[in-house]
Every structure is written in C-alpha cells, then in structure tokens.
Amino acid sequence: MVDLQLPDLSMAPILWDRNRDDTLVCRQVRQETHDVKTFVLSAVEPRLLRYAPGQFITLELEIDGQNINRCYTLSSSPTRPDTVSITVKRVPGGAVSNWLHDNLKAGDALRVLGPAGEFSCFMQAVPAQHKYLFLSAGSGITPLMSMSRAVHDLTLNADIAFVHSARTPSDIIFARELELMARNHQYFRLGFVCERHGDQPAWAGFNGFLSQAVLHNIAPDFLEREVFTCGPAPYMAAVRTILQQAGFDMARYHEESFSFETLSAATVPAAQAEQRVAASPEPAARHTVRFARSGDEVACSGSQTILEAAREVGMRLPVSCTQGLCGTCKTKMVSGQVDMKHAGGIRQREIDQGWILPCCSKPLGDVVLER
Structure with missing residues (x-):
C-alpha cells in the first residue's frame, strides 16, 4: 500500500524512465461493464509518461506464490501524461485478470515494465493525414481507444472509421465516450455490431457479426484505409478473411495479439512450428547480445535463449x-543471426523483416537488438 498524497503540481515535470522506473500506483478503479474494469495508475512520485497510443505495459505480479508477467495495452492516451490506465476483462479461469478484479484497489503498488510495442498509427509518418479503419472486439478495443483518444485530444484531422463488436449492447466498453467523440470529431465515424440484443430489445445498431456488408455500410471506402485490428484470435482471423475476399491490400493491415490469458495450446498451430533463421548453433559458444536502445550487453551461450541470458x-x-x-x-x-523456435507468436513476414522473439531465440553469433 502506497500513501495516496496529492502530487505537488508546482514541481518541474520529470519524465518516466522505462529503464529505471518500475512502480506504478493504482489511483482509481472504474467499472466499465459487468466484467470489465479500468485501473488508473500513476508513478509513486510525479512522472510524465510518454508512449505511443496503442503500446502496452507488462505487469510483474506475485499471485499465490507464483511470479507471473502479463501484458496489458494502455487504454489511456499520452496526451494526458500524468496517469495511464489499463482496461481488463475478467477471463474465466484467468489467473491475472481475476486477481486484478478481486484484489487491486486504490493505493496498491504494481511493478511494471514499459511502455513498449509497435502497434500504433502514430508510428506512421503523418498520422493526421491518413484514413484509418479501426476494428476491435471485446477488450481488444483498448489500443484503438488509446489512438482515438489521442486523435480527439489533439484535434487531428485523421479520418477514422471505428467498428467495434460485442456480445450485447451492455458489453460495449467506452460506448458513451466513443459516441461523444463521434459527435465532436468531424472525421470520426462509429459503428457497433452486437451478436444479440441482450437486455436492450430496442437496440438499433447492427446485429450479428462483422461482415463485408457491415463494413460497406459504415465505411464504404474501407479498401482505401489503413486497418488496425485487435480482438480474440477467431475475430482477427475472420477480419483477415473479410478483407482478403474484398480485395484489400493486406500490406496496409496491422493487428495486435490479444490478451495472453485468452490463448491456449489449442489456438497454436499443431506443429509447434520451428523457424530457423540460420543453421544450428554451437552449444558451447558464448556470444554478445547488445540492446541498442538501452545500451545494455549480455553474454549468451548458444544453448540459452536471449531472454534467459538477459534475466540472469x-x-x-x-x-x-x-x-x-x-x-x-x-x-x-x-544485426546477427539466431535460431528461433516459436509457437505461433510471430508471422513469417515479420521474420522476413528482421523481427525475432527473444524468449525462444538462441544466438548463433554476436547479435544486436533494437530494444
């Protein structure tokens, strides 16, 4: 428990240093829907948190004597840099989501890593001049909400069509705020798709599931837009199918992996794919792995993953x-080469572009990573 004292706003702002700062305090808990909560967090001492809308933080938790890391996308916007927020859906059987819902309260401290991640329209050259289609389902709304909040706060002229899918109208997260954005922003179009009416028989939105017809109705020009998608794996697979069948240029398609708690072995390709970036390593060899952004270096043997060496x-x-x-x-x-054996967490086109997963990559020589 950390004392909830008001920060001295007269102090000169200090930036959050992701390489040094590691603790956030829960300042408020908001109930969004019956099974979704938002946790508003800030640094122990006043810090301004800078990040790209759509990035995530990693929580380092101890639950029932077990150390668990879990990543959550920030639903907040960096345009309001004194706090960040994560919005968490309670997942049946999910160790972390249930612990957060049942235990985390104002004043509690969390150890965190980040922010980090590459899923953001703000990492493009001129986001204000682009046309976007945001597609989300369930709590996959969070990175797209972060981007939308930033566009709204900055009064950018980015043209956004936002289509969110939910089980029922009562399950739509951030419904009122999204409707307010649509009223305030000339170039913000909004559409909700619900599987069923639930307790709102007068629901006038789209019924059923996302389809090419729904996209044509909400965003007739969707083939011209940059698409950002986040949601459960079956939803994202359906989105890819819809877009491909419509002739969309998939080079302009971006997706974010959904919460790890919703994944299981059943969703992984049965082959537990081995991806070899080069030939087999020499187990006894020692190599240097350098992290360019932080300047850190670690020694890693050919029999260790980069993650294992970094943790050591x-x-x-x-x-x-x-x-x-x-x-x-x-x-x-x-630079460098690795032997990577992954289980579906990276796409071939990403591998071709030079991306790797340190958790399952063993160096074949000296390696430099961007992180």
Missing part, C-alpha cells in the same frame, strides 16, 4: 508466455 543479469524485458506463443517480447534484430 537482472534485465527486465516485457514478456508473457516465454514460449514463443504470445509475441509480447517481439523486437527487431539489427
């Missing part, structure tokens, strides 16, 4: 599954 010297990297499944630790390899 106390480095903290964002990671959830440690098995090449979730893609949380994905980073760009600037």
